[in-house]
Amino acid sequence: MKTLRTILTLIPLACGGGGSPSGPDELLSDELSMPREPTVALDGFASAEQCGLCHEAHYLEWSTSGHAYAMIDPVFRAFVAVRQEHYGGKQDMFCLQCHSPIGTRGGDIVPGFDFADLQPITLEGVTCESCHKVASLARPYNSGHVLDPDGPMRGTIAEPIISAAHESQFSPLHGAASFCAGCHDLREVSGLVLERPYGEWQGSPAAAAGVQCQGCHMPSYEGPAVVGGPTRRLHRHTWIGAGIPLLEGFLTAEEKASLRAEVKRLLASAARVDITADTSVRAGDVVDLFVAVTNNIAAHNFPTGSTFNRQAWVEVVVRDSDGRIVFATGTLDAGGEPSGSSLAAPGAPELLRLGSILVDERGEPVLFPWRAAEHVSNALGPLRERVFRLRVPTGRAARGPLSAEARILFRAFSPTALRALGLDEYAAGLEIHEVSRDRIRVELRPP
Ligand code: HEC
Ligand code: HEC
Ligand code: HEC
Ligand code: HEC
Ligand code: HEC
Numbered sequence: 001m002k003t004l005r006t007i008l009t010l011i012p013l014a015c016g017g018g019g020s021p022s023g024p025d026e027l028l029s030d031e032l033s034m035p036r037e038p039t040v041a042l043d044g045f046a047s048a049e050q051c052g053l054c055h056e057a058h059y060l061e062w063s064t065s066g067h068a069y070a071m072i073d074p075v076f077r078a079f080v081a082v083r084q085e086h087y088g089g090k091q092d093m094f095c096l097q098c099h100s101p102i103g104t105r106g107g108d109i110v111p112g113f114d115f116a117d118l119q120p121i122t123l124e125g126v127t128c129e130s131c132h133k134v135a136s137l138a139r140p141y142n143s144g145h146v147l148d149p150d151g152p153m154r155g156t157i158a159e160p161i162i163s164a165a166h167e168s169q170f171s172p173l174h175g176a177a178s179f180c181a182g183c184h185d186l187r188e189v190s191g192l193v194l195e196r197p198y199g200e201w202q203g204s205p206a207a208a209a210g211v212q213c214q215g216c217h218m219p220s221y222e223g224p225a226v227v228g229g230p231t232r233r234l235h236r237h238t239w240i241g242a243g244i245p246l247l248e249g250f251l252t253a254e255e256k257a258s259l260r261a262e263v264k265r266l267l268a269s270a271a272r273v274d275i276t277a278d279t280s281v282r283a284g285d286v287v288d289l290f291v292a293v294t295n296n297i298a299a300h301n302f303p304t305g306s307t308f309n310r311q312a313w314v315e316v317v318v319r320d321s322d323g324r325i326v327f328a329t330g331t332l333d334a335g336g337e338p339s340g341s342s343l344a345a346p347g348a349p350e351l352l353r354l355g356s357i358l359v360d361e362r363g364e365p366v367l368f369p370w371r372a373a374e375h376v377s378n379a380l381g382p383l384r385e386r387v388f389r390l391r392v393p394t395g396r397a398a399r400g401p402l403s404a405e406a407r408i409l410f411r412a413f414s415p416t417a418l419r420a421l422g423l424d425e426y427a428a429g430l431e432i433h434e435v436s437r438d439r440i441r442v443e444l445r446p447p
Contacts, residue, residue, distance in 0.1 A: 027090050027111065028189065033143035034093035038107030044149035045102050045121050045129045054165060054226045055128075061237035062128065064255050069245050070099040070125030075309075075413065077115055078421040082368060084112070091189065091370075097143035098183040101130045105147060126183070137173060140181035140198055157225060157232060177201055177212040184213075184305065188369050194308065197300045204382040206299035216299065217241070240266050242303070242310065242433075243412050246426040264433055267410055271295050271302045271354075271380070273314060273436045275406040284396035284447045291316060291388045291406045293354065295380035302380050303410070307356040308369065311411040312379075312435075313338045314352035318392050318404045326402065327392040336415045336427075352388050353378050354408070367417055400444025408435040 029036045048068070052059025062068055070076065080095050089111035096109045103109050103122025121127065132155060135148035154171035162168075173179050181198030188194055201207050206215075218235040225232045240262045245251060251259065274292045281287050291314060295302040303312045315330030315338070329349040333339040340351020356379060357365050358372035366372050380386055394402070415427035 028087075028094055030097075030142075032138055032146070033097040033101065033104065035105060038105065040102065040105045040147055040149050042102065042106040042108060042119055042121055045106075045127075045133070047121060048124055048128045051128045054163075056227055057223060057234065058128075058225075058237050064251055064259065065237060065239045066241060066243055066245075067126035067239060068124065069247070069250060071103075071115075071118075071123045072125070072247060072250065073099075073245070074247055074423060074426065075418070075421065078423055079368070080115075082421070083370060086368075086370070089113075094189060098126075098186070100125055101143055101145065101147065101183075102127065104143075131174075131179075134171075134173070134179070134182075137178055137182050140178050141185035141187055141196075144182040156235075160225075161229060163226070175212065175214060177207070177214075180213040180217075188372070190370070190372075192369070192372055192375055194369050194375065195305050197304045200300040200304060200382065204299050206297075206382065209298070211299060213299070238262070241305070242267060242410065244431070246429055260431075267433050267435050270297055271408050271435050273406045273408050273438050275316075275404055275438045275440050277404065277440060277442050280443050280445060281394070282447055283394055283398045283400070283444045285394060287318075287392040287394060287402070287442055289316065289318070289390040289392055289404055291352065291390060292385055293352075293380065293388070293408060294385040295383060298382050300382060301377075303355050304379065307377060307379055308358045308375065309413055309417070310355050311338065311409075311414055312354040313409055314354065314388065314406055315409055316349075316352070316390060316404065316406045318402055320402055321399045326394065326398065327390075329390070330407075330409065338409070349390060354380065367420055394444065396447045398444060400442065402442040402444060403439060404442060405437065405439040407437045409433070410435050 027036065028034065048059055048062060076099060083095060084092055092111050092113055093104050093109050096104045100109065100122045103118060106122070108119050108122040129149070130147070132153045133147050133149050133151060134145045134154065135151055136146045138144045138146055152167035152169040154169050154174055156170065156175045157168065158170050160168035160170070177198055184195060185198045186195040197213070201213070214235060217239050218237070220233050220235050222231055223234045224230065225234060240259070242263060244256065244259055244263055272294045276290045277287055293314060303310050313330050316328065317325060317331065318327040320326050327349065329340050330338045330351060338351055340348060356375060356377035358369055359374050359376060360366050360371055361373045410433045411430055413430060415430055418424070418427040418430070
């Protein structure tokens, strides 16, 4: 195990930040989650649809979730296609090890694989048995789960009733945050940490209070775990996050509308903005605006997860008494990106970015994580507050009162990034969610 882990971390250095490895020995592998030879049989796993015959509610919820979407997601597929080309197939298991642990360990994901040739169970992505056939956790990142296809179905019902379909077993691991960590904490081959909601959770106020990921992302309700069974404390299998599937047809219009409402509700609970200023200023002075941003989540950063793909920022717009904009940051530019100071707009107010960016050795932003040397994050820690000070110049002729409005905005992807991936058709469908908003009036005394 130790030698294989060493290989995992040494290969990227040998590749020198992105060159194509050559020769069969350089196939990127790992005994647990990216084995050279299959360690499980694909036909040892059942389709979610079969589970749905008895576990109706769980099946219906799962089918609308990101977990069911993990392998058909066009954004995922577009990234994988670029990586396949870049490494000539040698690293093809890397991106698939969490999006389809069964397909990757079962020999369906091979160097140079084509999504069109994959087995149905692989395309089910994070399907029922990729979680319920987990026996233990070898590491809290990079698909660290130990799968046991011949074992019982594990869950958190302490005394499950006997079923002819499968054996059941109580598993405390399934009720713990570390269970999610196996896939939600992600390190690139280079060792660069890309996603770490679990790392953020450890040491958070939520962890101290014993609140696990499931407590927020799998809220409980009463109902039968199986058609006709006794009433249990069930856990929602919708896993609401910040994403809304872009692929047409994955959700019905009704499902999409209800997911959108849930995502908006979750995001509205995530963070808050408060804006303050000197209450009385003379026209011609510089007004100091203080924009305080607070992460309301006790469990992890805002934003969290794939923050380098996500966009979270603060938009601030100041208008004079005629409604004319006298100052703005974070409004959309012609390309649909939040504006702020850049080479294109020198001297403009800085963009108040809350997400993260990946940069190469020269400090230039990069889209593909495997080309990144550094991950620079502005995300707010659990329950943390940050105050931005903005200096807004006013003219001597300016007429008050000024109105200043601040909004925290969130978007799942940058339209520029989607266009760079050849996904123009989805760029138009991206939605900007308002997380929080605050507004003040600033009186202006004559100069
Ligand atoms: C450690 C497990 C793991 C590995 C390995 C992994 N992912 Fe993911 N991926 C996830 C998780 C978990 C999410 C959801 C995170 C979130 O929404 O914040 C995700 C989300 C994504 C998304 C966003 C999906 C959407 O529509 O919102 C893309 C794109 C993606 N991954 C691409 C990749 C690529 C490319 C690779 C290989 C470089 C990769 N992933 C490797 C676990 C993994
Ligand atoms: C023929 C009906 C049937 C089918 C098909 C079925 N199950 Fe079950 N399952 C049950 C019954 C009955 C229970 C016990 C429910 C209870 O005690 O309330 C159960 C319990 C469970 C539990 C809870 C275990 C625990 O101790 O917490 C999980 C998880 C589970 N099933 C997953 C699955 C998955 C995944 C599939 C598909 C591969 C599946 N089941 C297929 C009938 C079925
Ligand atoms: C106290 C409630 C709470 C707990 C506990 C919690 N989360 Fe979250 N989570 C949220 C909220 C609110 C959001 C939406 C804001 C955001 O995206 O940061 C969110 C968003 C997410 C997202 C989507 C991020 C994105 O932009 O795609 C992922 C993935 C996630 N959480 C994973 C986890 C994991 C893993 C754990 C456990 C280690 C966890 N969460 C624990 C409240 C919680
Ligand atoms: C991403 C992992 C994951 C996937 C995929 C998943 N489950 Fe679960 N499931 C869990 C966890 C975790 C729990 C226990 C949550 C807790 O106790 O906090 C659970 C609980 C259950 C239970 C026990 C009753 C309950 O609601 O607590 C059943 C039955 C079940 N799942 C069936 C299914 C079926 C059927 C599918 C596929 C249609 C499925 N699960 C997909 C993680 C998963
Ligand atoms: C076997 C790997 C795996 C496990 C285990 C797993 N996840 Fe995920 N999860 C993923 C992947 C991959 C995605 C992203 C799918 C996509 O959109 O492409 C995801 C997406 C999500 C999202 C949606 C994020 C968004 O942007 O909307 C949430 C929320 C989430 N998972 C929560 C959890 C929680 C909570 C647990 C633990 C109970 C868990 N997951 C366990 C792999 C996993």
